[in-house]
Amino acid sequence: MTYIVGLTGGIGSGKSTIANLFVELGVPIVDADIVAREVVEKGSPLLAQIAEHFGKSILTEVGELNRAELRKKVFADENEKNWLNHLLHPAIHERMLAQLNVQTAPYTLFVVPLLIENKLTTLCDRILVVDVKPETQLARASSRDHNNLQQIQAIMNAQVSREERLKWADDIISNDAKLPENLPHLKQKVLELHQFYLNESRKKNV
Numbered sequence: 001m002t003y004i005v006g007l008t009g010g011i012g013s014g015k016s017t018i019a020n021l022f023v024e025l026g027v028p029i030v031d032a033d034i035v036a037r038e039v040v041e042k043g044s045p046l047l048a049q050i051a052e053h054f055g056k057s058i059l060t061e062v063g064e065l066n067r068a069e070l071r072k073k074v075f076a077d078e079n080e081k082n083w084l085n086h087l088l089h090p091a092i093h094e095r096m097l098a099q100l101n102v103q104t105a106p107y108t109l110f111v112v113p114l115l116i117e118n119k120l121t122t123l124c125d126r127i128l129v130v131d132v133k134p135e136t137q138l139a140r141a142s143s144r145d146h147n148n149l150q151q152i153q154a155i156m157n158a159q160v161s162r163e164e165r166l167k168w169a170d171d172i173i174s175n176d177a178k179l180p181e182n183l184p185h186l187k188q189k190v191l192e193l194h195q196f197y198l199n200e201s202r203k204k205n206v
């Protein structure tokens with residue numbers, strides 16, 4: 001099986017920026033957010049169950065999932081959040097495993113915001129954490145998603161703390177600095193890690 005590097009970080013940490021830099025180096029990724037969108041795409045059985053549970057207001061005019069509306073409902077009610085997780089997590093987990101199992105590259109980047117929270121660390125050979133200060137998370141997430149600070153803080157509170165996340169880290173990329181000024185530094189760090197992971201994967205497969 002491919003060597004698996006789990007990439008994680010809190011909301012607004014810049015995981016996608018880092019993941020894209022690995023992709024530019026030819027590294028395949030399995031992205032939990034993409035898989036989560038796939039399992040509830042228009043016409044899927046899981047989307048039908050969500051609409052039945054929450055009502056048709058959870059759908060857009062064209063019949064797709066209204067993510068902003070769903071986020072409001074589940075972060076306002078712990079029971080609703082648990083119901084949704086119970087419905088979606090098995091399907092997401094199954095599809096992610098299937099995607100990891102078909103990888104033939106020396107290593108694969110496994111991009112999961114809730115890698116630690118959902119106990120997926122056991123699938124990983126190495127864990128890379130994108131680390132930022134909480135105030136950076138709030139500023140980035142609010143400007144990117146136009147969510148109010150209260151909702152972003154609720155999402156942060158539902159994730160493990162920065163300190164806990166760093167305890168799990170084998171490797172860390174600090175990403176507080178602003179883009180594009182920080183891009184050369186990030187590219188260099190990713191390139192160094194890329195070479196390291198290639199070497200580690202060779203050791204595993206000897």
